[in-house]
Amino acid sequence: MNLVDLSKEISYALRHAPWEYELELDEQGFVPIAQLLHTLNESGTYEREVTQADLEQIIAISEKKRHEIIGDKIRALYGHTIPQIIKKEPGIPPAVLYHGTTHKALPQILLDGLKPMQRQYVHLSVDVDTATRVGKRRDGSPVILKIDTEAAQKVGIQFYIGNDKVWLCDRVPKECITA
Template sequence: MSINYTELSKEISYALRHAPWEYELELDAEGFVPIEQLLFALNESEKYERNIDLTDLEHIIKISEKKRHEIVANKIRALYGHSVPQMIKKIAGTPPAILYHGTTHRALKSILNEGLKPMRRQYVHLSIDTDMATQVGKRRDSTPIILQIDTVKAEDAGVHFYIGNERVWLCDFIPADTLTILR
């Protein structure tokens, strides 16, 4: 029996990022839950043709272009995109000198006046390249605006950056004066 891995990945992201309580999961300070707990919750619903197991989770992580999840020891977590009230601790780091953010035409005026805010998420998400920023921006606008962020200037202004994964950086806020419209 085959599993729709796209559907499963979306459900895991929803459970770990936005609604762990709906699955009776409790995130630790770093956003991890025991794999056994997640598998129990997924299999309890009987939504899938067969029971989901560790190899399914490993497969989702392996095939994901965006590297949304991570397994460490016997735990799994979403790497970014959280909207849960509990603040997920992230590892601080020094990002590349330039990062990018894809946004909508509708949001641009506000961003240029007030800076980039996390909105309904815990952190502002930034990409290491324009391709990913464009892909993210296209979720809400067919021709997104791509902003370029001067991370050195942002750090000088007191912004702290955190590692999301190898292509995504996170921060609490980006001041408007560190942004440039790339296209």
């Protein structure tokens, strides 16, 4: 079984189109594992039945930690584009976070700050390497922005835990960004 393809389908289902899979996310973005497995297996896409062990393996080998299992439920940790707001756990981030972006987007960011655009939250990385990898999806030589989270918190910005490499927030004011 191709776990990369399976991981992409799970991400799509949990982050972007749960209704296409007849999944209902709770307020924290979780769905019962049994419900997800049923819909994946019902499709007949995979050469064998998808199991909870497959889901656990995807999570264990994933460099980006996109999903999490708690008890009998699974969720995508970040990147949601669905209209439903997924409530995240507030936290105190490191003093500095990073954001990889395109040269084209930079002037607008420096004018307006960072906004979530088509996502629910702005995604920030804990290190330059992660921000660079993210930025390279849209620009071969991305601009890495430095985010002063302490200054952001002083003006009322709340940060949320994404995973061990990603922090989330609703926006980042331009005054808290250094290019």
